[in-house]
Amino acid sequence: MTSKLEQLQDILTPVIEALGYKCWGIEYVSQGRHSVLRVYIDHENGIVIEDCETVSRQLSAVMDVEDPISSEYTLEVSSPGMDRPLFTLEQFAAFVGEQVKIRLRSPVEERRNFQGLIRSVEDQDVVIQVDEYEYLLPIDLIEKANILPNFE
Numbered sequence: 001m002t003s004k005l006e007q008l009q010d011i012l013t014p015v016i017e018a019l020g021y022k023c024w025g026i027e028y029v030s031q032g033r034h035s036v037l038r039v040y041i042d043h044e045n046g047i048v049i050e051d052c053e054t055v056s057r058q059l060s061a062v063m064d065v066e067d068p069i070s071s072e073y074t075l076e077v078s079s080p081g082m083d084r085p086l087f088t089l090e091q092f093a094a095f096v097g098e099q100v101k102i103r104l105r106s107p108v109e110e111r112r113n114f115q116g117l118i119r120s121v122e123d124q125d126v127v128i129q130v131d132e133y134e135y136l137l138p139i140d141l142i143e144k145a146n147i148l149p150n151f152e
Contacts, residue, residue: 004028004068008037011066015058016041021051024080025087028069035073037063040080047079082149089139093121099148100128104141115148 005028016023016039024040041047041055056077063075086092086100095118102114114137116130125136126145 007068011062011068012039012059015062016055019055019058021047021055024091025085027085030071033071035069035071036076037069037073038076038078040078040085042080052077052079082147084147086145086147089121089124089126092118092126092139092145095147096120099150100145101148102126102128102137102145103143104137105143106141108135108137108141 005026008026008028009023012026013023021041021043024042026040027036027038029036029038039055039059041051043051056075059077060075063069084095086095092100098118100114100116100118104112104114106112114128114130114135116128116135119127119129119134121127122136124139126139126142128135128137
């Protein structure tokens with residue numbers, strides 16, 4: 001995890017939790033002079049637009065004071081949604097048995113993209129089954145991971 005992302009988590013997570021929500025994850029995408037700070041929130045009763053607005057207002061105020069991003073950026077607050085992104089080993093463990101799509105920062109066995117079944121979590125690795133093969137993917141190499149919605 002980058003130090004900028006860690007810094008943002010340290011600043012934003014306590015604010016989100018103080019409002020009664022869970023910080024599901026944070027993405028910071030730097031795109032030249034304009035960046036996007038995407039914050040995913042969750043709650044046992046689900047998330048509605050008013051929840052996102054409430055959290056967004058509070059986070060904006062904190063970001064103005066703390067000023068951890070010097071360039072222009074857009075703050076987006078949303079629920080994880082049906083194609084829920086996964087950020088931590090605990091989240092992967094909670095979704096064992098689900099289909100997932102994973103993109104790595106660098107290749108494992110000459111691949112960066114995987115789509116398959118989450119089998120387990122072992123130490124710092126996510127075990128994913130693609131067809132008849134199992135791959136151990138280090139959590140530190142996972143750039144992006146999303147649950148694939150099951151519409152059965």
